[in-house]
Amino acid sequence: RNDPDNIDIRVALVDALRRRGQLEDALREAKLALKVNSNSAEIYNAMGLAYIDSGEFLLARFVFKKALDSIEGADKHAWLHANLGWTDYQRGEIGPATFRLQKAVELDPELVSANVYLSRIYMDDHNYADTIPLLERAAKASPDNVGVHMNLGVAYRGLEKYEDSRKEYELALNLEPSDPSPYFN
Numbered sequence: 001r002n003d004p005d006n007i008d009i010r011v012a013l014v015d016a017l018r019r020r021g022q023l024e025d026a027l028r029e030a031k032l033a034l035k036v037n038s039n040s041a042e043i044y045n046a047m048g049l050a051y052i053d054s055g056e057f058l059l060a061r062f063v064f065k066k067a068l069d070s071i072e073g074a075d076k077h078a079w080l081h082a083n084l085g086w087t088d089y090q091r092g093e094i095g096p097a098t099f100r101l102q103k104a105v106e107l108d109p110e111l112v113s114a115n116v117y118l119s120r121i122y123m124d125d126h127n128y129a130d131t132i133p134l135l136e137r138a139a140k141a142s143p144d145n146v147g148v149h150m151n152l153g154v155a156y157r158g159l160e161k162y163e164d165s166r167k168e169y170e171l172a173l174n175l176e177p178s179d180p181s182p183y184f185n
Helices: 007-019 023-036 041-053 057-070 078-090 094-107 112-124 128-141 146-158 162-175
Strands: none
Touching (some): 007 023, 007 041, 023 041, 057 078, 094 112, 112 128, 112 146, 146 162
16 A cells, blocks of 8 residues: 555565465456556566466466566566466476476576476476486475475486485475375385
């Protein structure tokens, strides 16, 4: 209320509403924010994420693509490419998803989501050699992420690096002792 033109506050509001599961409110606020600044890549990203959370992948794709195509400099935002790539993956469009996620990793090699999403595509193809560096970066950037350690363990196992695999499963188990997945793997 006190600073209605502050796009950073508006983006934070959209993200907070989205994380609370108030997706209709998040989308309403995102649309209002676009009236304040239609050239904010951040608000387009927040809106696209709300559409993903709503299961509206076509609308999410439209929003991410519009930002990339129409906002000057948006093509340098790794998270826009990563989120568009993940949206394409969710829609079964693996080629475009791979292209976008590779671009995101190229722009920001430390972006955890881009590394994780791209590793998922590679793991689907049993391409463990390309999966491992992505997940190693993600594990370094997000050492408490159980899923990253589990998937890294699977990738190591796929290349018959059993000791490394076991270490990752043990890390996952230490982080989440009630999860039986490390024992199964």
